[in-house]
Amino acid sequence: MTSLFMPEANQQEAEWFNEFQKAYGPGENIARFREMFDDIDISHLLGDVSVPTLVVHCVGDSVAPLSEGKLLASRIPGANFVTLNSRSHMLFENDPEFPRLLHSVRDFLNTG
DSSP states (O other), X not given: OHHHHOXXXXXXXXXXXXXXXXXTOOHHHHHHHHHHHHHOOOGGGGGGOOSOOEEEEETTOSSSOHHHHHHHHXXXXXXXXXXXXXXXXXXXXXXXXXXXXHHHXXXXXXXX
């Protein structure tokens, strides 16, 4: 799971995520959660979102494909969509795109 969510993680980040996963139960439970999350479909509700929305997606994300982020943003009225050039699903401060993530979030919050 760690290599899927954070393929560029350094040792400290990978260890943190491994411990985080262990704290939430056995691997079988995490695998079941993952299966359940993959089956959730709220796409029919996206047009009803009426708050400012920022969708940020990494182009090489192996947990959720870029097409899913684009779909999400395209169905939420007025959503802002930002792509980051990373393979991670979770970005940490050592990721070269982390400053862009922070900048995107700050810009979004400042325009609302």
